[in-house]
Amino acid sequence: MLIQNEEPSIAVLIPCYNEEVTIGKVVRDFRKALPKADIYVYDNNSTDRTAEIACQAGAQVRREPRQGKGNVIRAMFEDIDADVYVMTDGDDTYPAEAASHMVEKVLEGYDMVIGDRLSSTYFQENKRPFHNFGNRTVRGVINSLFSANVTDVMTGYRAFSYSFVKTYPVLSKGFEVETEMTIHSLDNNIRLYELPVQYRDRPDGSVSKLNTFGDGFKVLSTIFRLIREYKPLPFFGGLGLLVGIIGFVLTGSVVFDFFRTGQVQRFPTLIGAVMLIVIGLLCIVLGFIQDTLAKNSRRRFIMDTNYVTRDYRMQKR
Structure with a gap:
């Protein structure tokens, strides 16, 4: 709980790998939506101008040599101290306008706010049918096992409290980290809030780093491992x-x-x-x-x- 009248510190965390097409716009949008926030872009061995463009747009750029989104999130959570954390992707698929509402929910007492894509435009915007099938499958399995009703298990748009960030053990190395976060939160009865957000597909020229079958298998393997550990x-x-x-x-x-x-x-x-x-x-x-x-x-x-x-x-x- 913050001292009355004290301005909360906010950190926007953006893991990036080869996002030169979109990262500048993402940084500018979040600077406009959260003008008092510190924006951190973690460059994960990009071979393009991602780091340079992010720096020009006003972000603090740091580098994480261990490849994989899970490794980047682990480094961000270890390095940054703030009252509220907003995590988003650098591909310009999430609306920065929703960030202030997510921050408000964390300040109200929620430990993790989930940017719920699936209740809005995800299935219309996303052009990869296997991703849609995978999201539904993972959601059904997790909700059944944990008697929960989480709509979007795998979203990369989230906000966190300080206590969540500093106590959450990041074990996954890749894209399966979001699924791990959700299962960890449900098992430990952490205060969750789902906020529907508008999702938009990647703009032309921006290429997804998510391998439908390879990363899908990793997600399923993570679910299997976490069920064995948590249930x-x-x-x-x-x-x-x-x-x-x-x-x-x-x-x-x-x-x-x-x-x-x-x-x-x-x-x-x-x-x-x-x-x-x-x-x-x-x-x-x-x-x-x-x-x-x-x-x-x-x-x-x-x-x-x-x-x-x-x-x-x-x-x-």
């Missing part, structure tokens, strides 16, 4: 139950043959079936153990967030 009991318990049922069915067929013939005719099947039952039970036990560890991890996260928030408030006094 271990349903993951391992469901797997154990499935393996155990298969083992019981095979065991039952051998027992049925025994009662019918008086002999155990399929010893390899019986041995394999018993092993499947044991493996299934072990998976279920592992699920309970991992679930306890996950709960302890959430408890530590809450404590760390409280410490960060307390220390930051003391610094602001």
Whole structure:
């Protein structure tokens, strides 16, 4: 919480890789929308004039040598201190006019504000059908698993509080980082707000760096990994139950043959079936153990967030 009458500090964070066509306009638009904000462009090994144009437009340009959007976000979150953070892409697909409303929501107490593209013009503007299918699929899976109702899981337009930025562990290296953010927030019951924003497709001459199938596979892999980490009991318990049922069915067929013939005719099947039952039970036990560890991890996260928030408030006094 800010001291009354104190002007909040705002940082606009723009990860960039070869965005010379659009980055100048993006910087100028956000300078107009948030005139008191500091604008940071993180150049991720661009081979064009992205850094030069961003600097001319008035942004503070920094370089991140580790390739990948996740690596850039990790560097931004580590380097920059502000009361409110606005993160956008350098491709001019998100409206800067919505930034002030997003900042207001963070100052009201939300930890992450999601710029929701899918409720507005995304499906009309985006010309890549597999991206549309991927967004719907990822959204459905995550909402089902976390009993949530998030509309846009993968948007790159977000605003954050200081405590979120300084406690969020960025593990992903690439474009899957937005999905990781959403799952992390839902699992830790972080205060979220979705703000519908107008989406526009890239202008002519601007090329997307997102590989539909390669990065789509990374997103799905990230979801699989995060479900295993954040929802271990349903993951391992469901797997154990499935393996155990298969083992019981095979065991039952051998027992049925025994009662019918008086002999155990399929010893390899019986041995394999018993092993499947044991493996299934072990998976279920592992699920309970991992679930306890996950709960302890959430408890530590809450404590760390409280410490960060307390220390930051003391610094602001």
